[in-house]
Amino acid sequence: MEEKRATKSSIAIFPLYNYPLFTEKNCIENNIILALEKSKIAIKDRDIFVIAQKIVSKSEGRIVDGKSVDVSSVALEIAIRNGFDPIQVQLAIRESTKILRTDRVLITVTKNGMVCNFSGVDKSNILEGYYVLLPENPDYSAQRIREFLEKETGKKIAVIISDTQGRPWRRGGMNIAIGSSGVDAFRYNKGRQDLYGRELKRSTICQIDEIAAAAEHMMGQGSEGYPVIIVRGVQYDSEHCESASDVPRDEKEDLFR
Structure with a gap:
């Protein structure tokens, strides 16, 4: 049987240069706009801003x-x-x-x-x-930032707030999404065909965690100092209105609690 491969475009991941480092309460939205202007980056529709949790927390006085x-x-x-x-x-x-x-x-x-x-x-x-x-409410923080950036740029975008967390059954931490807006938490593959034309019966991917993990390669953990990453070219779902708060399993579904 002949394989069937879907055609996909490439993905670009790049840091937002010129974002100021600060330790006091500040306006993260204005800082992003200023950094975009200094970096001469033209935002496109469906760009995803992955923002390090720490600068969001600092901006909110946490x-x-x-x-x-x-x-x-x-x-x-x-x-x-x-x-x-x-x-x-x-x-x-x-x-x-x-x-x-x-x-x-x-x-x-x-x-x-x-x-x-x-x-x-x-x-x-x-x-x-x-x-x-x-942040007290990471999803709300992501929504607030997204709405501001959309108003200022005139583009339809998504925002993910990320943090690095450990995993109980694997060594090493990994960047995950703790807040999101404008992009669904999950991508549902049920009903789609696999490489050999068979219908997928169940397949749910946490796409915001995947995007956050990819962005971490540019963001870094130490002195790199790139807390805002732009991800471009991801074909993400956004019609289900799900956010990062929908990702944690309920206690009755959690096999490890």
Whole structure:
């Protein structure tokens, strides 16, 4: 039987140069527009902006001075037992609705329903003694940024807010989507044909995680300093109105809780 391959265009991934690094509360939307102008980048319809969670958190004032945090006895016990930072543990507990694991890791359920280490509380790429929390509502943050950029550029775009998280059954972290707008969380392949013409009965791909992971190659984790990445050429779905908050499994579907 002859194979049937769909024709696809190429994908381009490039950083937004000239984005200013900052540590105080600021307007991320205006900074992106200014960086686009300085970089002379012309935005096209269906471009995807993948934005590092940390600059979104900073722009929304989600920064905590460690000196202002009172560490509870529960947080101190977890920290001492595992060699963790007591302040980071306390903030992780504060940002969570449920603690799932406290041995070697601190796995929590965040207020947005994500299951992750330390509730996403981080102290890298920030001034010494300060901690960065996840955005309160990453989907809303993505929507706000998308609507502003669409108004300013006149183009129909999508926005993904990404963060690097670990995986329980594989080594190494991976960039995933924690907020999204303008692009569906999933791509449904049910009903499409495979290479040999057979109909796919079930196939659901988390396309926003795929896009976030691809963008991380340009974004980097250290001193690269490219917190905004533009992904162009992805044939993504956008008609189902699903966002990153729809990705975490319900507890009844989660085989590991």
